[in-house]
Amino acid sequence: MKHLNYLQYMGRLMLCAAFLLGLAGFTNGCKAQEGQEIHHCITHYRPVSSWEKVADKDKVTILGPAVVNQEQMVQYILSRNPNPKLNCTLEELVAYYYEEAGSEGVRPDVALCQALKETGFFNYGNDVKPMQNNYCGLGALGNKVPGYTFYSPQRGVRAHIQHLLAYATTEMPKKDLVDPRFSVLVEKYPHYRGAAKYWPDLNGRWAVPGTTYGQDILRLWREARQFHEGENDLNKALEAAQRQPDEMVNWERVYGLAYLEGNYEVAVLSIDHILKLDKKNINAYVQRANVYREWGYNEKALADYNAVLSLDEYNYAALSGRAYLYASIQENRKALADYDALLNRNPGDTVALYNHGCLLADEGHYNEAMEDLAMVLNLDPDNEIAQQAVDDLRAYLKK
Template identity: 85%
Template sequence: MKHLNYLQYMGRLMLCVAFVLVLAGFTNGCKAQEGQEIHHRITHYRPVSSWEGLEDTDKVTIMGAPSISQEQMVQYILSRNSNPKLNCTLEELVAYYYEEAGSEGVRPDIALCQALKETGFFKYGNDVKAMQNNYCGLGALGNNVPGYSFYSPQRGVRAHIQHLLAYSTTRMPNKELVDPRFMVLVEKYPQYRGAAKYWPDLNGRWAVPGTTYGQDILRLWREAKHFQELEKGLNKALDTAQRQANSVEAWERVYSLAYGDVNYDIAILSIDNILKLDKKNVDAYVKRANIYREWGYNEKALADYDSALSLDKNNYTALSGRAYLYASIQENKKALADYDTLLDINPADTVALYNHGCLLADEGYYNEAMEDLTMVLTLEPDNEIAQQAVDDLRAYLKK
């Protein structure tokens, strides 16, 4: 009996030891996974072009009914791109957005504006191609990674809406799950599930850090609601400039209205005319470079930034734009060189400090990155984006 008790005791002891080992392994595995996620975040912070907070006017919910008709959305898109690259008619694609988003309770007009931002009004030009039916950049991580493809336009729209659903609610989609990133977000990033009530809540989640991502989408949405009035003002200014073809001021007025209206074709046309009249207009080169950068034509943007800096080597706006573009396309060493110049000129530039720190972290210089990021907080103690980066970096360095 004693022998049996001894065996039972040893068996229980071994089970306890095994349980402790499994628990320790599980805990270490969780810590390792957490460490990997933190490392992924601090080495994938993207540069910012400016600081913009969430304003009350931007508290527009992702879930809700449309406020723009399908017909007006079609007209708005055609006013920016008369020949959208699609595998169906524009009217059909807009209808798919209203059908798929409507079935899930997502605002279809604003979701469509997100697609316009991601595709450049269906002109494309970056890694994702029109043939993929991928309207929101699912799986497109940069560095020539094109992301996912969907066999039909409607399926691509459904994947887009379902991905929005993953961020804005905690429920499963009503229709067949086709978003290949839905369960990835649910399982690996549960903190993002249902965390985005308003469109700017996608900042730092859908787009990292994407400090103005949601605001940009809402800007397009507001323009879609009022584009007819905006078009009248732009057409009037364009008519004046064409009658006063040698007036730089007239073309600058056209540029201002066109750029504010996200009508990049007319904005470029106006800058082209300004540079014909004044080949040494540094501001014009920078403005055109900014448009090309936002449009995704990186080589053209770099050429214009270089032209501006050849005329004024310390032009702050040109240096900032080129540094931001270099950082965006992961030309880290070139970006760091430009940010070094910017910080020599203005050591208190918190945008330059933040981007410099993120790039250093991307290169593995964590202590130096921490110096930059903590300096941002010294200058701007309430900067939530920099605080998150500091917290992530501090947590990683403790691993």
């Protein structure tokens, strides 16, 4: 593999050898099935975009009080869908969320935003139907599998909240258990139990690969918070940019504020204006690609990354972003090729090393994966994520 160039460059560090000696003999007994199960057995073994597991703006806990009141949530939902498909009034459903989530200590307003994401603001249109009272896709696994049906809206809300509890805490629900997937998660995936403190921690757990699942929920929550509020900094910046549309600095400010707030629509709008003013602005293409990737528009993100790389074959930001996108959608071979290119140019990139190791493990190359992880720890001895991955992989291979 090209990847060996940077290992030779780093001198086959002693730490790598120590790890490999400890693993000798285990790999031969590994089955192909282990490679398929490793995502379920090793909770920390997923590619990362950076060592900040959750951005500061997204450190919103699943457990906690509501910030947005019921009336404002109702008005926000109606602004996006005047005719929600429900088996009760919208006011009643919102009240159920505040009652059920509030009694269990889950944030009612954010849980409701998760339902909005799952149902498309109660428009539905996918496998789950309105009559099911299933607001979070419980049991809906794709391929026209509709998931569970609950006999009342309140019971469907309770099941949603209880399923969130299974991820957010090890405590049992206070009310009678109605979530049919609760025991499945507890018994089959005990490592997920209580593993999600923040909403983005649901990425790759609740939704697979779901790389921006939690962030998307929080984006809706921020929109609800700002609904009918007075003029904020983003609005002022947007108005200033619209008054002077040929001033690039104005659109750059709009982008910065919009991206910080998770307002991806305005962030893309601002980048579009920047590119009208400067069609060869490589940084703008990368920024828009990153927004599209976080927003879940993978094809658009890939097009922008490829546009940059057609202009600058070794653009590190675009190559890194594309590699992470490929890894997130499980295009492992393409991701490995990009990470090889990154590591040949910068052997000390610990994020690329870690992700390369994740992908190698997923492909069943456990010894080579451990080389990568050992290198990360040599370069960054206090890296808790890499250390946990090493410990998990070693324990997994001993089974």
